[in-house]
Amino acid sequence: MNNIIKNIISAIAFILIQCLILNNINFLNSINPLLYIYIIVYFPIINNRIIFILFSFLYGLSIDIFTDSAAVHAAACVSLAYFRPIFLKLIFGMTYIHQVVKFKDIDLKQNLFYISSLTLFHHFILFFIEVFDSSKLILVFEKAIFTSIFTILLIVLLNLFLKNK
Amino acid sequence: MQQIIYFFLRNKNFLLFLSLFLLSIFINFRSNSYTSSKIINSSNVVVGYLYNNLTSIKNYFNLIEENKKLIEENQFLRLRTINTKSDTISNSINYNITNGNIIKNSYNLTKNYITLDIGRNQGVEVDFGVISSNGVIGIVDKISSNYSRVISILNTNINLNAKLKTSNHFGTLSWNGENPLYVQLKDLPKQAVLKIGDTITTGGNSLIFPKGILIGSIKSYKLDNSQNYLELEVKLFNDMSNINHVYIIENTKINEIRNLDE
Numbered sequence: 001m002n003n004i005i006k007n008i009i010s011a012i013a014f015i016l017i018q019c020l021i022l023n024n025i026n027f028l029n030s031i032n033p034l035l036y037i038y039i040i041v042y043f044p045i046i047n048n049r050i051i052f053i054l055f056s057f058l059y060g061l062s063i064d065i066f067t068d069s070a071a072v073h074a075a076a077c078v079s080l081a082y083f084r085p086i087f088l089k090l091i092f093g094m095t096y097i098h099q100v101v102k103f104k105d106i107d108l109k110q111n112l113f114y115i116s117s118l119t120l121f122h123h124f125i126l127f128f129i130e131v132f133d134s135s136k137l138i139l140v141f142e143k144a145i146f147t148s149i150f151t152i153l154l155i156v157l158l159n160l161f162l163k164n165k
Numbered sequence: 166m167q168q169i170i171y172f173f174l175r176n177k178n179f180l181l182f183l184s185l186f187l188l189s190i191f192i193n194f195r196s197n198s199y200t201s202s203k204i205i206n207s208s209n210v211v212v213g214y215l216y217n218n219l220t221s222i223k224n225y226f227n228l229i230e231e232n233k234k235l236i237e238e239n240q241f242l243r244l245r246t247i248n249t250k251s252d253t254i255s256n257s258i259n260y261n262i263t264n265g266n267i268i269k270n271s272y273n274l275t276k277n278y279i280t281l282d283i284g285r286n287q288g289v290e291v292d293f294g295v296i297s298s299n300g301v302i303g304i305v306d307k308i309s310s311n312y313s314r315v316i317s318i319l320n321t322n323i324n325l326n327a328k329l330k331t332s333n334h335f336g337t338l339s340w341n342g343e344n345p346l347y348v349q350l351k352d353l354p355k356q357a358v359l360k361i362g363d364t365i366t367t368g369g370n371s372l373i374f375p376k377g378i379l380i381g382s383i384k385s386y387k388l389d390n391s392q393n394y395l396e397l398e399v400k401l402f403n404d405m406s407n408i409n410h411v412y413i414i415e416n417t418k419i420n421e422i423r424n425l426d427e
Contacts (some may be wrong), residue, residue: 026406029273029406031273053185055184056187056214068271068276069276070192070193070195071196072193074192075193079186081184119355130274160373
């Protein structure tokens with residue numbers, strides 16, 4: 001119970017940080033890091049998948065309400081939540097299948113690989129749905145890759161910050 | 166029957182994912198056609214309140230520049246009132262103007278929206294035009310009692326009627342989603358005489374904006390695929406990343422004209 005309240009508070013904090021601060025960075029006119037996916041990326045591994053998927057949907061939808069983007073973030077977050085086990089299986093292999101992997105003590109290289117693949121996956125879906133125009137695929141790629149670099153950087157920094165604390 | 170239930174139970178995760186994903190795609194498509202749901206936009210009470218407070222903090226740091234802009238505009242308007250003879254003003258007023266502040270602005274997406282701190286209580290309605298002292302900003306598309314949402318000119322769904330300042334050749338103004346400094350003017354007849362640097366203004370064909378409101382200057386032009394029309398790259402006069410104070414234009418004759426068209 002205590003854990004649930006803690007998660008909800010941190011989700012609200014991430015939404016506010018994302019919408020009130022990070023969305024105003026506009027680096028090179030169009031790049032804003034999407035740090036808010038941190039919660040979905042590091043959601044506890046042992047979870048009720050139905051609750052996880054529902055949570056991700058509502059979480060993405062609240063970002064959408066702030067940014068006036070219909071339900072783009074919701075779609076991307078739901079996909080991220082649903083396909084996350086596949087990434088976990090690919091990257092952590094047997095340790096994930098035996099349910100002994102813990103986010104606290106995975107090494108940096110694996111962690112970086114994990115963050116990058118999930119971020120790229122999420123951003124590609126996000127920008128593809130947002131633009132939704134096959135003649136602008138280059139724009140989608142450009143946006144997804146540049147934003148991903150920024151997001152990955154921020155997630156790594158936040159990891160370091162939380163570790164030292 | 167038992168097998169069907171068993172199938173649903175076994176695939177419940179996938180079915181949940183699929184239904185939520187399709188739901189969000191559905192919301193996306195609905196929002197492209199002007200009639201999206203009422204809750205999922207930033208003109209609702211909670212989000213409006215948050216953005217409003219944040220903007221009041223941000224505005225504090227912008228006061229000097231904002232004052233300078235207002236003084237410049239005052240000067241310009243004063244010059245115009247001096248130079249206009251009183252008898253050229255027509256008896257009937259076609260347009261009302263109110264003013265407001267931007268509390269949320271985005272320009273880095275392909276479908277950008279702006280939120281204003283005035284709404285139904287201040288007399289704003291859907292389809293009012295929004296301009297700043299430098300030119301067109303967008304069109305009001307959703308209102309709540311105290312906030313309103315504006316489709317920015319930097320939204321791939323917007324289409325505006327625009328013309329050359331020097332002649333009456335008109336075309337359709339839209340945005341390709343790439344650079345927030347430039348918009349595109351399409352379907353301009355190729356016999357129009359123009360040169361780089363010419364001014365583009367709103368055309369009189371729109372019910373929303375009066376004729377002659379500034380938009381931008383021509384950066385480059387070329388013939389389109391059909392070889393009959395020109396395609397123009399227009400540099401906006403407005404720096405869409407730095408706007409705060411806006412004017413909302415109401416066309417008081419809009420219903421009369423619409424009735425005529427029906």
